Amino acid sequence: MSTPIDTQRMEKIVSLCKRRGFIFQSSEIYGGLNGAWDYGPLGVELKRNLKNYWWRVMVHERDDVVGMDGAILTHPAVLKASGHVEGFSDPMIDCRTCKAHLRADQLVEKKGVKQCPNCGSKDLTEARQFNLMFETHVGAAAEESSVAYLRPETAQSIFVQFKNILEVSRKKLPFGIAQIGKAFRNEINPRNFTFRSREFEQMEVEYFCRPEQGMELLEYWKEERLKFYENIGISRERLNVKTVSDKERAFYSRGTYDIEYDFPFGPQELEGIAYRTAYDLKQHQDASGKSLEYFDDEKKERFIPHVVEPSAGVDRTILALICDAFAEDQAPDDKGKMESRIVLRLHPRIAPIKCAVFPLLKNKERLVAKAKEIVDLLRPHMFVFYDESGAIGRRYRRQDEIGTPFGVTVDFETLGEKDSKARDTVTLRERDSMKQERVGISDLLQLLSMRIA
């Protein structure tokens, strides 16, 4: 994890994201809203694939995890009990020269003196605490309206519904509650594209257990989650597991790992796996006066469960997927001349479009009709894209750039005009190797389904 910061590569990635409709600046035509992003037609598909795969692996394929989906608007009592109202803040420093607001850890140190990273001034204020929660008012009349917060993490929604979910799901320890949803933090300096945003999405499991199981489950989840990133195609060598030191860890945690990805702007956290002990449930039990205990039928014991939390960022993982997949290589154009191409080597499981279907020429009715038949054949099973415009090489290149793993071309051989044995076969092209094979239309669905699963 020692790659130097690669600004040029990051610029190319940001440009591709905008140009091809993965990610746009939010409220862009009005100058943008700092720290908020919109996902375009391809971005939303990539995000859906990631979230659906996470849900499949973390909820549907397990007997010991159930899901939930909590509200964003949160009662202040929840966030008082969790410690967020009091302590969810960053130390902020102002530069008296250029008036910038800076997070204390973003200052530049020169010759032992802290300086403003914008203007180099040493004339800085003392650090003061800046609470990162967004506040709003709920209720009909200003004078009596009550404060509510946009949740700063999805985790608290789970803790406060622990008892309800325990009751309805009839689960026994250890078991988990999973959630995917938005959270909001008023970051002092949003930066690194979508990496540090003010609005973001989390995928979390709170995995409840007996106290003596905590440390072992921390290790278990670290391994599970590493496997997850490999299964969505992120290179193992760009992932790093950082053991968070006693000093950096939250005071209630007995162990925390960060799974980091080596972004072009440096290694940064994708997911935290934290053994949070019984802290959160205990806080809510004390503050609400409602029992959040678990009764162990076999041991006839009543206690507050401990919890291990694998908590991943959706937007961060999307960015890691794109960064990891982004490549430039050489490919032949329509005349066989080599040209440089951009290719997103996304895992087929995650790629927005699974297969593109091309008639060789758009003005040949029979080619077009056959291509559309293939679209209809594949569409109930995967997201396919039909494209008839431009030279075939250009169409391949457009799909390479957005990570479509397979392309199917319908040509005159498909129609059996040259050789009746080739009738109803098509060219299947693979994005990374650019290898082409001749495949029967009747085999296509099974072949693609297998490679995409």
Next chain:
Amino acid sequence: MSTPIDTQRMEKIVSLCKRRGFIFQSSEIYGGLNGAWDYGPLGVELKRNLKNYWWRVMVHERDDVVGMDGAILTHPAVLKASGHVEGFSDPMIDCRTCKAHLRADQLVEKKGVKQCPNCGSKDLTEARQFNLMFETHVGAAAEESSVAYLRPETAQSIFVQFKNILEVSRKKLPFGIAQIGKAFRNEINPRNFTFRSREFEQMEVEYFCRPEQGMELLEYWKEERLKFYENIGISRERLNVKTVSDKERAFYSRGTYDIEYDFPFGPQELEGIAYRTAYDLKQHQDASGKSLEYFDDEKKERFIPHVVEPSAGVDRTILALICDAFAEDQAPDDKGKMESRIVLRLHPRIAPIKCAVFPLLKNKERLVAKAKEIVDLLRPHMFVFYDESGAIGRRYRRQDEIGTPFGVTVDFETLGEKDSKARDTVTLRERDSMKQERVGISDLLQLLSMRIA
């Protein structure tokens, strides 16, 4: 649509939703947050199935619609241009006697005099406008922080990204942009369970077209959307299409239909289908100074497209699904004695759990092992649930109540102990008819997949 208000039925539904983990009050252990709801383990699955089916039908199966996913935090300029800052308000009246805040249309009229619906007082204030948008502050320092709003509808996210998406998707008119996401309204009186909430989710398409296509497309989308509700299993006779009158319609709309569902608390809107003309794009073009025009290649014409918007409420549709599916009938218990049962007759496509798998007895190792084999067989293809506890009749009843359409029971016949011909067959039970058939395990996946699709 003349069913009287059925309070008792609604109470049963609310109770089921809580008892079985569909919907909980948000922040419940702290007394709840009015107008915000959390979805439990079954609610989240129901919601996922609804949203995924909508996306499949509205985006993936169409060549003329692409998706997006915009931020909730919205630049104030967006909502100034759209008219929300100025005009997105409800007339509010206070009761001077009981201090209630009332929406003007909720007053009760007796002998021609308006009275407070809570206490019957006639001592009411004049109506004043109450803006329904939630406001927050974005930025590092209070003195210069800027206001942002939680979007009151998802539609505006689409309009402000129209140009970007037009460019990246290379679509020609008519085409649509789809989005599913949360929106927020500070309702004066949230009520009718989840129906009128302060935080809710929308599923919308903005379908852009040439001006002369608008009226025809309004009719087209009305029919498409009615089909959708029938395809998720909502009874046609409880749906009503209301033509919104000139007076009730937004001033810029040339035609609007409301699709209403006959809830136990009366007929209420599930979806609005509005022909919004070029109003929104024109407002944003004027306010931002950025061209939001479309260039028609063939006619060599440049103009602002018109738009037809089918806009559905996710939470409202979930509530309609549950209300429509809720039934009480008679079923035999384990001894054949008839008892009353609650059954959710959800369409298999939408049901949270598709199939439950039961070993007849939990203390017979071979039954349990076989049942778990079947779980492993089905799980990659559908959400299945394994249950071994209690009498088989009770286990059926639990699944009936949560709408699981199919149950598979592994018994001694499955093991081939009585009759070797029956080996590897199971009992497949259908929820609504309670009919049981004997099915080979090897046929199970295909049979279920067909009935669920």
